Amino acid sequence: GIQVEQSPPDLILQEGANSTLRCNFSDSVNNLQWFHQNPWGQLINLFYIPSGTKQNGRLSATTVATERYSLLYISSSQTTDSGVYFCAVDPNFGNEKLTFGTGTRLTIIP
C-alpha cells in the first residue's frame, strides 16, 4: 500500500514562530487531507488539498502532486496550535479511504 512519511516527528517552537511540516507519499494520490489532533484528542480537519495551495487564516497548505509531497505552514504560532498534525492520503477515486502518516508533534512554548 501507499506509504506516508511526515517530518519532523517532533517540533518545539516559541510562540510567534513560523513552522513548516512536510508530508511525503509514495504514490500518486487523489485525496490528501491535513488534520490537527489537539491535546484533548479531538481530530480536526484542516485542509482537503490533493493539489495546489489553500489558506485558512494563519494556516496554509501546498501539495505538489507530481513530486509527491505536501507542506503545511503555520505562521505566528500560538499555544493553541500545539498538538499532533497528521497528513492522510488516498490514491483511489471514490472510496476515500485515507492512509495516515505517523504525525508531527508540535509544541508551542509561551
Add this chain to the structure above:
Amino acid sequence: NAGVTQTPKFRVLKTGQSMTLLCAQDMNHEYMYWYRQDPGMGLRLIHYSVGEGTTAKGEVPDGYNVSRLKKQNFLLGLESAAPSQTSVYFCASSYSRQGNYGYTFGSGTRLTVV
C-alpha cells in the same frame, strides 16, 4: 448540528467480553469509517462503509465486526475482547465524490481491555 457522535467515551472490558461502539452522524454523509489509534502508529482503518447496508474491511479488521443498517449509524462490535484491542477508537464520516471530501471525526472512545 452535532456532527459525529460516538458512544461510549470510555470503557473497560475484561478479556473475552463483548461490546458495541456506536457512531452516529447527522450530516447525511455517505461514507463512514472506524479507525483505531495506538501510540506512535497514527490511525489505522478497521472497517468502512460506502453507503447504507454496505461494509468493507480496512487495514486491521481482525477481531471486529461492523454494521450499517441505517445511513446515519455505523456500529463497531468486538465479539471477544483481547488486550491487543486496547486503543482509542475514532469514527469518521465523509461525503460522496461529488461533494466535500473532508473527514469529520467523532471525539473518540478510549477502550481498555484487562
